[in-house]
Amino acid sequence: MQKVLIIDDEEPFRRLLRINLEDRYTVFDTGESELALAAALNYKPNAILLDLRMPNYSGFELCRTFKSMSCTQLVPIIIVTGEGGADTKSYCQELGATAYYQKPVDFEALREGLAKILQNAQPERRSEVRVCLRVMVNLRGKNLRGKLFEEMFEETCATENISRSTFFCACKALLKKDSEVAVSLVGDWPRFVGVARVMRCDACDTPRQRYAFRFVEKDVNWVLK
Numbered sequence: 001m002q003k004v005l006i007i008d009d010e011e012p013f014r015r016l017l018r019i020n021l022e023d024r025y026t027v028f029d030t031g032e033s034e035l036a037l038a039a040a041l042n043y044k045p046n047a048i049l050l051d052l053r054m055p056n057y058s059g060f061e062l063c064r065t066f067k068s069m070s071c072t073q074l075v076p077i078i079i080v081t082g083e084g085g086a087d088t089k090s091y092c093q094e095l096g097a098t099a100y101y102q103k104p105v106d107f108e109a110l111r112e113g114l115a116k117i118l119q120n121a122q123p124e125r126r127s128e129v130r131v132c133l134r135v136m137v138n139l140r141g142k143n144l145r146g147k148l149f150e151e152m153f154e155e156t157c158a159t160e161n162i163s164r165s166t167f168f169c170a171c172k173a174l175l176k177k178d179s180e181v182a183v184s185l186v187g188d189w190p191r192f193v194g195v196a197r198v199m200r201c202d203a204c205d206t207p208r209q210r211y212a213f214r215f216v217e218k219d220v221n222w223v224l225k
Helices: 011-021 033-043 059-068 086-095 107-120
Strands: 003-007 026-030 047-050 077-081 099-102 136-142 152-162 166-171 180-185 191-202 209-218
Touching: 003 011, 003 033, 011 026, 011 107, 026 033, 033 059, 047 059, 047 107, 059 077, 059 086, 059 152, 077 107, 086 099, 099 107, 136 166, 180 209
Parallel strands: 003 026, 003 047, 047 077, 077 099
Antiparallel strands: 136 152, 136 180, 152 166, 166 209, 180 191, 191 209
C-alpha cells in the first residue's frame, strides 16, 4: 500500500483523516511540527497532508523545507487547513504544494483528489546525488508564445538544488516541457555552461513556475563535475 504522512497538531482531526484514509493507504501521523522532517525521512511517504497553523514550525516553513530537499522534493504536498483565502492558496502553490483543501473537509473529495495525485505522481529517480545549493544562473531561450526573436527571454534566477547534470529553479518565463535554454553561471565573468532541457514543471499557473532542467550539452564550467 502507498504511504501517507499527516502533519497536524489537532489530534481529533488526525484521527478523522486516518479513519477516512487507512482503508486505502498506510497512514502515519504526527502532531509535532518539529518532528515532521524526521517522520518524512523515516517513513518515506508517497504523499504528505499538511496543516498550516502549528506551533514551533508553520506548514509554510515545512512545505518550503520539503520542497528544498532532494529526498522529499518529489513527494506531493496536500495542504489541509482552516486557513482560507485566495492569497494563502496562491502562496502555497508558489511554495510547491500540489493541492489545497480547507476545513471542514469534504473527505470524499479529498480521497478522490489524493488518489488522482498519487496516480500522476512523478516516480522517484535519484541516479545522481543532488545538493541543495543556491547557484545564480542566467537562462536564455524561447517562451511559449512562439519562435520570433521578440519572443526570446533572458532571466537570472537561483537554483534550489543541483546535480552533475540537472538543476531545479523558479523563473517567470513560461516554458513548455522539452523546450531548451542556454545556461550561464552569473558572476564577475559570466561563464557559459551549456544547454538544458525542461524535464518537468511544478507550481504551474503561478507568477514564478518551478522547472526541473537536465543538461543536453554541458562543459567543464558547471558547479559539479
